[in-house]
Amino acid sequence: MAATHLCVFCGSAPGGHPDYRRAAEELGAALAPAGLGLVYGGGREGLMGALADAALAHGVEVVGVIPQRLHDAELGHPGLHELLVVDGMAERKAAMAARARAFAVLPGGFGTLEEMFEAVSWAQLGYHDKPVGLLNTRGYFDRLLAFLEHAANEAFVRPEHRPLLNTAPCVPSLLRSLAIAPATEPLSA
Numbered sequence: 001m002a003a004t005h006l007c008v009f010c011g012s013a014p015g016g017h018p019d020y021r022r023a024a025e026e027l028g029a030a031l032a033p034a035g036l037g038l039v040y041g042g043g044r045e046g047l048m049g050a051l052a053d054a055a056l057a058h059g060v061e062v063v064g065v066i067p068q069r070l071h072d073a074e075l076g077h078p079g080l081h082e083l084l085v086v087d088g089m090a091e092r093k094a095a096m097a098a099r100a101r102a103f104a105v106l107p108g109g110f111g112t113l114e115e116m117f118e119a120v121s122w123a124q125l126g127y128h129d130k131p132v133g134l135l136n137t138r139g140y141f142d143r144l145l146a147f148l149e150h151a152a153n154e155a156f157v158r159p160e161h162r163p164l165l166n167t168a169p170c171v172p173s174l175l176r177s178l179a180i181a182p183a184t185e186p187l188s189a
Contacts, residue, residue: 003101005038006037006102006180010048010112011109028054029057039099042064044076047108106137116134
């Protein structure tokens, strides 16, 4: 099966500013002109829910992957094209990665960061060659990016591995960095 979906990691909380929700909605809507589906954590709340709702409203195929425990807590989105219920988090991430053409990371907490670092680690180790992009809405990831520079300066992140994580301030730049910009938008902009 060809990977035709953007895998998005993001928070199940809405965050403390409406710009986070707007960015999630913008990304969901932008997948339609890019000809991509969405695969994500399957939640109905927070940025996850906003992302999925916007994608669905624009005719994007949306696949959620949710662990049984979260499904049992009724946290899954009821309106998706497909909701895969899996045993645990490792199976969730593997199922999402299998459908992914690329990975995008929006603001979120521990789970989002763990998913992002695993995707980047897999790329570093050669388990996949899919791009990973970080949407740095409102500078949310600035301190994390500064830490990664510190880790590189301290020789824990090799210089050739630092570019494995693309960073973008807005959705169009994110899609360009992942080489999935809509056909109507020039890649050189």
